[in-house]
Amino acid sequence: MADDQARETDPEPGDPAAGPEVDAPEVPGDPVAAAVLERFPAVVYRESHGQPVVYVPRAAWRAVGAFLREEQQFTMLLDVCAVDHLLAPERVRVDGVAPERFEVVANLLSHPRNRRLRMICEIPAGDPSLDSLAPVFAGAVAPERETYDLFGIEFNGHPDLTRILMPDDWVGFPLRKDDAPGAVPVRFKGDPAPR
C-alpha cells in the first residue's frame, strides 16, 4: 500500500552526495517538506496516506517548529500527542529513522498556504523528554501538559508542566501500554496472548 511505496522512495539521511537525487522524485509534491529537508538534512520525509510527514531528530524539534512558523507561514500548531509502540505487533518502518518506544506527534497547519504538515519525533523509553514547542506556539501549553500527564514525556522549557487530566497525586502514566488497565489484560481460557 501507500506505506510500502513511501518506504522504497525514502531518502537516505546523512548522505549528502545522494541527497538531492533521492529527494527529487518525492519531495516536489510537498514544497514545505522540501524546504525543511534543505535546512535540516537530518530530517526524514515520508508520505503517509497522502499527508506529508517529517521525522525530526530530537535535537532539532524546536528549531524545526520555529522554522515552520517563521519562514514557512505555519500559523497554527493544531495538536500535540504521543504514541506508545511498546506492544505494537506491526509497525510502519521508515528508512533512516531508528524506531523507539515513544513517538511525539505534532500536527501543524498553515492558513495562508492551506496545507498541513506532521512532525514526528522518536523518543527512547530510557529518557522520555523533548524540547517544548510552547516558546514557539503558545497553543502547545495544554496539549503538552496532556502528553506529559498521560505518557510521562517531559517537555523541556514548558512553562507549567503539571498533570492536567489526571489527579495530581496519580502514580503512573495511563496511556502507556504497560500501565493499568492495559497491563492487566482480561485473559480468557486458551487465549494465546493478550491482544
Added chain:
Amino acid sequence: MTDDTTPDDLTPDDLTPDDVTADATGDPAGLAGAGDAPGVPAEDVELLPDDEELRLLRQTDEGAQEMRRVEDLVITGGVWPEGGGETTIMNMGPQHPSTHGVLRLMLEMQAERILRVKPVIGYLHTGMEKTGEELTYVNGCTNVTRMDYASPLANELVYSMAAERLLGLELPVRAQWIRMYLQELNRMASHLLFQATNGMDIGAVSMMLYGWREREEVLRLLELITGLRMNHNFIRVGGTAADLPDGWEEQTLEVCDLVERGVRDYDELLTEQPIWVERLQGVGTITTEQCLDLSITGPILRSTGFAWDLRKAQPYLAYDDVDFDVVYTENGDCFDRYRIRLAEILESVKIVRQCVERMPPGDYRVPDLKVTPPPRARIDESMEALIHHFKLFTEGFKVPAGETYVAVESPRGEIGCYMVSDGTAKPARMHIRGPSFYNLQAIDAMGRDALVADAVAIVSSIDPIMGEVDR
C-alpha cells in the same frame, strides 16, 4: 507519590510564588520518601525529575493544578501582569451552573477585576482514549460519540474517516451526502443549545426555553433517523448504520421551517435589545493573532475577522457541491460569537435544504462485507453472509499498519482524529483533538481585565463541552 511529606497547608490561597519556593526548599525529603514507598515500581521513580521545583509541581496536594506565577509564560504574547498589592484567588466551579458541566476556573482578582484566569480541567476524565484502544473499529464509534455530547455526529464522522483513510475506502456518494446532512442537523442542534444556555447565562432566561424548544425538534428528527437523540453511533466505518427512513424529506423541511422561525425570533428578541448588547459588546475580546497562537478554531476564530472554515478551505464529504457561506465578524467579542452561531444555524438550514433536494440515490455504505455487515435478510439465506456478520461483530476487521490525521469542522472548531494502526482489529492509538480543549486556552486572553460577572459571559461564549475537553 504520597502525601505524608506534602505540607497540608498548601491550599490555593497560599500558593503564591514565595510559598512555592519556601516549601520546595523546606521539604527536601519528599521525593526520597516517595521512591522508598513500597509498591511503587522502580521505573516510575526513575522518571521523576531531580529538579526541586519540578518535583514540587507534582507533589502538591489536593487541588494542585494551581496557579503559579510563571514570569516567562508566553500566553497572549506577554508576561502575567504584576498584581501590585492585594490580589485574591477565587474559585469558580467545578459545580457552577454557568460552567457547562465541570469546569473549574481560578480567577486571580484585584477587587472585581480579573487579572488572570486559569481553567482547571480533568473532572470528567474517563480515559476514553485508553478505552478506544480496547475497542475494535466496529465498536469504536460508541466510544467517541460520547466525547462531545452536543455534537456526537462530528466525533463519529472524524473517527470513521480516519479508519477509512487507513483502510483506503472510498465511500458511495449517497453515504457522503447522508453524513453531510447529519452533520448540519447536528450543527443546528448544537448551536441551538448554545443559544439556550448562553441566554440563560447572561440572564435572558426565556431563551433557555426557546432554544431548547427548537433543539428538541431537531433531536426528534435525529431520533427518527438514527433511533437515538444523542450518542447515535450512526456514522460508522464504511458508511452509516442505515438508510434514511421513509418520509424524512417532509419531516426535515418542517424542522427547517421551525428552526428558521425560531432563529428569526431570537434575532428579534436579542440582537438589538439594549441590555443584551450592553452585556456582551466589547466583552471578552480576542484578536486573530492570539487565536492563531493559542490554536483556537471554529466560531471564536471566525469572530475575529478570520474566515477559516474547513468545510470551505479543505472540503470533505460533499461540501464543495453545496452552496453556503462562511460567517465571520470583525470584533472578536462575546456579542460577535453569539451572532456568528446564530447565523451559522441559518447556513446549516441552507445546506440541509439542499440535501433534501439533491440527495443522490445509491448505497449508504460500502458494499464490502469485510467492513460493513450484510443486509439482515441475507443472513437468513446465506451461510457466507452469516459468517461475515459473525466475524465482523466478534473480531472486527483488521486495518493495515499506518497512521493518519483527519480533521473536520465541528460546531466548536476543528475536531481531529490521529489514529495509529498496528495491523490488528483495534487502533494502537486513537487521539481526538477536541476543539473545546484548545478553545479553553483562550479564556485567559479573553478574561484579562474583565469583571467577574463577565467571566460567566466569556465561558458561555467559548461554548466548551467538558466531555470533549476531558475525554
